[in-house]
Amino acid sequence: MSSSSSSSSSSSGSSSSRHRYIAARAAGGDDDDVPSTSYQNSLEVTIKRKSKQVEATLQELGMEALEERLSSATQNPASPAYRLSRLVAETTQMQGRAVIVVEVMRPTPATTPQQLAKIAQTAIQCGADALCVRLDTEDTPQGLQDLFAVVQAAKRVPVLARDWIIHPLQLVEAKEAGAAGVLGVIGQVNGRGTAVMSSFGSAIGLDAPVEVVNAREVEGLSRVGVTFFGINLSVGLSVAVPGFASDMAHGLLGELPFGAISIVGVKDLEQARKARMSGADALLVKKEMIEAAAAEGKDLRTLLDQVLYVTCGDD
């Protein structure tokens, strides 16, 4: 059994309270500034659920097999390696634009991996440079099968796996399913283990951007060799100050050391425009943005054309 296919827990942390907690950290607050209920009901619950799932997989696998999977992955890293960072280097230098990573998701829980693969092919035809597939049991009952099917159907583009990453085995599973990288290594979640997770991702040829929320994290992680950073604007949006999310992203992107790469998750065109203006190298066009466009009758091709238009600096 894989960590991503184990049964879903009924309780998940509310996204907004999870964001409020992390946002307080982003704004410079410490644990005392954050109501404990936010913490208990949010990120902690999600991570507890994920830990239980991963723990069940580890139990089933056993220590010896785990060691074997980890060491075999380091001996056979993803090839080609670092497909997303290479694409970022090419696209930003040759075309002067950001890489557009599109989230492909099941329209309903009953969608099959094969149907998801068709959705992925359509996303590429509509202009996606790279794709992202959610593995968490809150989003799909068959995360790794979804990932594998999308990778097989979309060989030309890098495919990222998105999950809460708390153990190196999850990186190995994503690599074995053919992912080019993972989204979900979060500084606030992995704490002192963040750099190890990031460097293990690199050792097996994956891009594993670390999601950061403040300049201190950027500085500390840069010092230990992290070069690919992620910014989730939803975290900043939870602060009731107009423009905080974009200001936070702008500030963090400005803190990145020379040569570092960034990916910013966006939910509307204005966020995409501001993120690119602030220097984002890749934009994750999130599920919510695609769903909102569809609700307005806007198809994916039109949406991605608009993302390109507002982020190419010509408007």
Ligand SMILES: O=C(O)c1ccccc1NCC(=O)[C@H](O)[C@H](O)COP(=O)(O)O
């Ligand atoms: O979700 C993003 O915007 C994001 C951007 C850049 C790198 C990683 C990103 N997400 C990875 C995650 O694990 C999310 O933080 C987590 O799933 C929560 O996502 P959401 O509920 O959409 O804020």
